[in-house]
Amino acid sequence: MNATWSRFNVISIVLGFAFLYLPIVLLVVFSFNESKLVTVWGGFSTKWYVSLFHNRGLMDATWVTARVGVISATVATVLGTLAALTLTRYTRFRGRLLFSGMVFAPLVMPEVITGLSLLLLFVAVGLDRGFLTVTLAHTTLTMCFVAVVVQSRLITFDRSLEEAAMDLGAPPVRTFFQITLPVIMPAIVSGWMLAFTLSLDDLVIASFTSGPGATTLPMKIYSQVRLGVTPEINAACTILIAVVAVGVIIASLVNKSREVQRQRDEQAAQRG
Amino acid sequence: MKSLGSIRRDFAPWNDPNAKPYIQFDNVTKKFGEFTAVNNLSLTIFEREFFALLGASGCGKSTLLRMLAGFEEPTAGRIMLDGQDLRGIPPYRRPVNMMFQSYALFPHMTVENNIAFGLKQEGMVKADIEKRVAEMLKLVKLEQFAKRKPHQLSGGQRQRVALARSVAKRPKVLLLDEPLGALDKKLREETQFELMDLQQNLGLTFVVVTHDQEEAMTMADRIAIIDKGEVMQVATPAEVYEAPGSRFVAGFVGNVNMFDGRIAAGEAGSASIDAGNGITIRTENAGSAAAGTSVTFAIRPEKIKVSSTKPAGAVNAIQGEVYDIAYLGDMTVYHVRLDDGQVVRASTMNAARLTEDPLSWNDRAWISFRPDAGVVLTR
Numbered sequence: 260m261n262a263t264w265s266r267f268n269v270i271s272i273v274l275g276f277a278f279l280y281l282p283i284v285l286l287v288v289f290s291f292n293e294s295k296l297v298t299v300w301g302g303f304s305t306k307w308y309v310s311l312f313h314n315r316g317l318m319d320a321t322w323v324t325a326r327v328g329v330i331s332a333t334v335a336t337v338l339g340t341l342a343a344l345t346l347t348r349y350t351r352f353r354g355r356l357l358f359s360g361m362v363f364a365p366l367v368m369p370e371v372i373t374g375l376s377l378l379l380l381f382v383a384v385g386l387d388r389g390f391l392t393v394t395l396a397h398t399t400l401t402m403c404f405v406a407v408v409v410q411s412r413l414i415t416f417d418r419s420l421e422e423a424a425m426d427l428g429a430p431p432v433r434t435f436f437q438i439t440l441p442v443i444m445p446a447i448v449s450g451w452m453l454a455f456t457l458s459l460d461d462l463v464i465a466s467f468t469s470g471p472g473a474t475t476l477p478m479k480i481y482s483q484v485r486l487g488v489t490p491e492i493n494a495a496c497t498i499l500i501a502v503v504a505v506g507v508i509i510a511s512l513v514n515k516s517r518e519v520q521r522q523r524d525e526q527a528a529q530r531g
Numbered sequence: 532m533k534s535l536g537s538i539r540r541d542f543a544p545w546n547d548p549n550a551k552p553y554i555q556f557d558n559v560t561k562k563f564g565e566f567t568a569v570n571n572l573s574l575t576i577f578e579r580e581f582f583a584l585l586g587a588s589g590c591g592k593s594t595l596l597r598m599l600a601g602f603e604e605p606t607a608g609r610i611m612l613d614g615q616d617l618r619g620i621p622p623y624r625r626p627v628n629m630m631f632q633s634y635a636l637f638p639h640m641t642v643e644n645n646i647a648f649g650l651k652q653e654g655m656v657k658a659d660i661e662k663r664v665a666e667m668l669k670l671v672k673l674e675q676f677a678k679r680k681p682h683q684l685s686g687g688q689r690q691r692v693a694l695a696r697s698v699a700k701r702p703k704v705l706l707l708d709e710p711l712g713a714l715d716k717k718l719r720e721e722t723q724f725e726l727m728d729l730q731q732n733l734g735l736t737f738v739v740v741t742h743d744q745e746e747a748m749t750m751a752d753r754i755a756i757i758d759k760g761e762v763m764q765v766a767t768p769a770e771v772y773e774a775p776g777s778r779f780v781a782g783f784v785g786n787v788n789m790f791d792g793r794i795a796a797g798e799a800g801s802a803s804i805d806a807g808n809g810i811t812i813r814t815e816n817a818g819s820a821a822a823g824t825s826v827t828f829a830i831r832p833e834k835i836k837v838s839s840t841k842p843a844g845a846v847n848a849i850q851g852e853v854y855d856i857a858y859l860g861d862m863t864v865y866h867v868r869l870d871d872g873q874v875v876r877a878s879t880m881n882a883a884r885l886t887e888d889p890l891s892w893n894d895r896a897w898i899s900f901r902p903d904a905g906v907v908l909t910r
Contacts, residue, residue, distance in 0.1 A: 417633060417635065419631045419632075419633050419635040420635050420637060420638075422600075422602055422622070422629075422631070422635065423629070423631055423635035423637075423696075424637070424648065425601075425602075425621070425622040425623045426600055426601075426622050426623070426627075426628055426629045426697075427623075427628065427648050427649030427652055427696070427697075427700065428623045428624075428649050428652030428653055428700070429623055429648075429652050430621075430623050433652070437648075438637060441639045442637075442638060442639060521682060524680070524682055524683040
């Protein structure tokens with residue numbers, strides 16, 4: 260590889276990263292602003308972080324978001340895994356194409372339409388909008404993402420593992436819990452994390468399907484911004500960014516060390 | 532007394548009319564949609580037998596094994612094991628275990644947990660499981676690898692774990708699907724003998740599926756040659772090689788030269804075959820084929836002698852030209868083009884280091900063979 264940096268390369272990298280990260284950097288910087296005016300620097304301060312934790316509305320919204328995320332991601336993971344199992348295992352049943360189309364449609368469906376249709380449904384069946392409806396809506400949205408992640412793992416799953424377990428005397432249900440599930444667990448976990456993240460940052464669907472007392476963090480932030488951006492919001496967003504960044508970094512470090520360990524093991528095995 | 536092959540067999544229940552069959556396929560048919568994988572096949576396997584199903588890929592041999600294990604149900608016919616009809620019995624209740632071609636080791640379990648898996652399903656008490664696992668690890672010489680995961684093992688070690696796991700439950704029958712397919716040649720040869728010893732020591736019935744004829748010949752007591760879902764021949768390795776029942780079997784197992792012809796005259800097994808172009812073959816193995824029957828005379832390369840002069844007193848000697856020579860070290864293979872254009876393959880063991888009468892390309896040469904060296908095939 261050519262190690263020398265041409266001026267063109269440097270400029271394009273700087274511009275590229277600036278385009279991606281300058282807004283975020285600005286947001287983080289201004290969350291430490293002393294001044295109440297968002298665009299005027301008035302010195303370093305962490306007071307907005309302190310006041311953030313005393314802001315009842317924001318804290319409530321955070322709690323709602325966390326609960327919606329955990330519950331909807333968990334339900335979506337169960338349903339999505341079942342859908343993925345059905346789609347990979349039962350390759351021939353009536354309506355399979357329709358089913359797989361319907362499972363994956365929400366992936367490309369505009370969120371506005373998903374949100375609106377869910378709203379109409381909840382109104383039609385007389386379900387009061389609130390915590391339950393947001394959770395249901397997020398489950399619907401994220402289930403297909405889980406199904407995609409788990410399905411791609413199941414396609415490469417060696418079916419003879421299950422046959423071997425049954426051959427050794429394990430009935431189908433026990434085979435599933437002792438063999439299939441542990442082997443595809445990493446895919447299920449990343450499916451869950453994807454679902455949780457999607458639920459965490461969804462604004463559109465939540466706006467349609469949520470009701471009083473179940474305002475999620477993105478909804479809260481968005482409504483506050485309409486009344487003017489406060490440094491408090493910047494602080495909240497910075498914390499969100501930090502949480503996501505730490506999560507991503509930990510996940511990739513764990514993955515990497517596991518990969519390194521695996522390679523080392525395999526080399527050891529080759530040597531005998 | 533003269534017999535086929537070079538091994539004397541004391542274990543031969545298939546020749547005993549009173550022997551009780553252990554595994555029986557009775558007119559078994561298996562269809563996958565329109566495709567017939569196994570076609571009205573009947574087969575008998577005896578207790579403690581090392582039985583090989585040999586055939587090209589897609590011939591239905593793996594389907595037979597999977598039906599025995601319970602992963603597939605026959606479309607028609609029945610399979611009996613030790614007097615019990617296996618129909619409707621799921622794989623997890625059959626007293627057979629299988630060693631998979633891919634080994635199918637559980638990647639999230641250590642070697643010892645892999646081996647213990649089947650025992651745990653049985654509900655065996657913990658102390659007994661530990662004892663049995665230790666015994667199995669010793670059997671396959673993997674004691675120091677007990678705590679490793681499958682991906683920390685080499686191919687040969689994985690194969691041995693798979694083997695230990697599949698015999699840990701002491702099944703009535705062990706099914707092996709291409710057990711040595713993933714090993715390199717040297718390891719494969721070693722492992723063949725290990726498998727044979729294991730089968731002897733444990734006293735189990737082995738049914739092995741393979742496409743490798745050498746593997747089947749080395750290990751099996753009897754071989755069933757399968758083609759297009761049907762059994763072509765069931766016989767000992769020596770019989771399959773020296774007395775093939777059909778042109779297909781003769782061509783499938785080992786190398787063979789075939790001469791198509793017609794029985795010219797003969798009595799009580801001896802006959803002369805008119806193979807056209809002035810070639811007449813005298814054989815003692817014509818069986819009951821009557822004069823005028825169209826037959827194929829099949830002879831193995833190592834039973835043909837190649838010489839530069841016509842051997843004195845040879846019953847069968849045909850002249851040709853050396854067309855190709857391959858020197859393989861332990862033996863030399865000659866391709867001799869006869870005067871009618873047919874190319875005959877002949878191989879000579881290089882039993883001595885020095886050759887008196889070496890042949891070269893394009894030399895005129897004679898091929899000769901004894902009247903009992905070949906077989907006459909009518910199918």
